Amino acid sequence: xxxxxxxxxPVTLSEEAFLTINCTYTATGxxxxxxxxxxPGEGLQLLLKATKADDKGSNKGFEATYRKETTxxxxxxxxxxxxxxxxxxxxxxxxxxGFKTIFGAGTRLFVKA
Amino acid sequence: xxGITQSPKYLFRKEGQNVTLSCEQNLNHxxxxxxxxxxxxxxRLIYYSQIxxxxxxxxxxxxxxxxxxxxxxxxxxxTSAQKNPTAFYLCASSMATGTDYGYTFGSGTRLTVV
Numbered sequence: 001x002x003x004x005x006x007x008x009x010p011v012t013l014s015e016e017a018f019l020t021i022n023c024t025y026t027a028t029g030x031x032x033x034x035x036x037x038x039x040p041g042e043g044l045q046l047l048l049k050a051t052k053a054d055d056k057g058s059n060k061g062f063e064a065t066y067r068k069e070t071t072x073x074x075x076x077x078x079x080x081x082x083x084x085x086x087x088x089x090x091x092x093x094x095x096x097x098g099f100k101t102i103f104g105a106g107t108r109l110f111v112k113a
Numbered sequence: 114x115x116g117i118t119q120s121p122k123y124l125f126r127k128e129g130q131n132v133t134l135s136c137e138q139n140l141n142h143x144x145x146x147x148x149x150x151x152x153x154x155x156x157r158l159i160y161y162s163q164i165x166x167x168x169x170x171x172x173x174x175x176x177x178x179x180x181x182x183x184x185x186x187x188x189x190x191x192t193s194a195q196k197n198p199t200a201f202y203l204c205a206s207s208m209a210t211g212t213d214y215g216y217t218f219g220s221g222t223r224l225t226v227v
Contacts (some may be wrong), residue, residue: 032213043119043203043218046155051213080177089155093214101216105155
């Protein structure tokens with residue numbers, strides 16, 4: 001079946017450091033890929049998405065490229081801020097999975113001032 | 114502004130009680146979803162609905178029930194049959210069923226069994 005695997009956290013960085021959170025997936029068909037962010041005590045917010053191979057999603061300085069050859073969708077940001085501290089979820093939606101979205105386990109990010 | 118409203122934010126349940134979590138959206142979205150989130154874990158799908166008066170079980174539907182009588186509303190009932198209901202519950206919606214549509218989430222309800 002379809003699945004999403006994220007790097008385990010927590011990830012701890014200093015302010016202005018470069019961020020990479022790895023995400024790989026297994027899916028049949030042609031999935032769409034998403035990153036969501038969850039701040040403490042809140043629901044998830046859609047951060048960015050990519051719907052076909054080689055697409056790059058971007059938002060608020062974050063970006064991720066849909067790599068079909070490596071089945072990956074790694075999240076990157078060039079310079080993190082303390083306000084980026086949150087849990088980040090990689091997710092996929094596939095027509096072979098009944099269009100339901102499958103979420104990874106989440107990666108917690110701590111950014112120190 | 115459009116969005117999803119979940120209520121209450123915190124809910125306490127005694128053993129053997131049924132409780133209902135509210136989820137209302139004014140986004141005119143067709144599809145709605147209920148997820149359960151346990152500490153340090155990802156989201157697990159409880160139920161989902163693609164249109165009014167129709168819904169399907171997700172991966173962990175046992176001990177839960179839903180209804181979809183109106184497009185805007187998708188309440189979740191946690192029954193006494195749910196053995197470990199303490200968790201964070203998230204409601205979400207999407208414009209339609211399809212792979213390109215991201216989800217809009219509510220701010221969640223934290224349920225605790227006392």
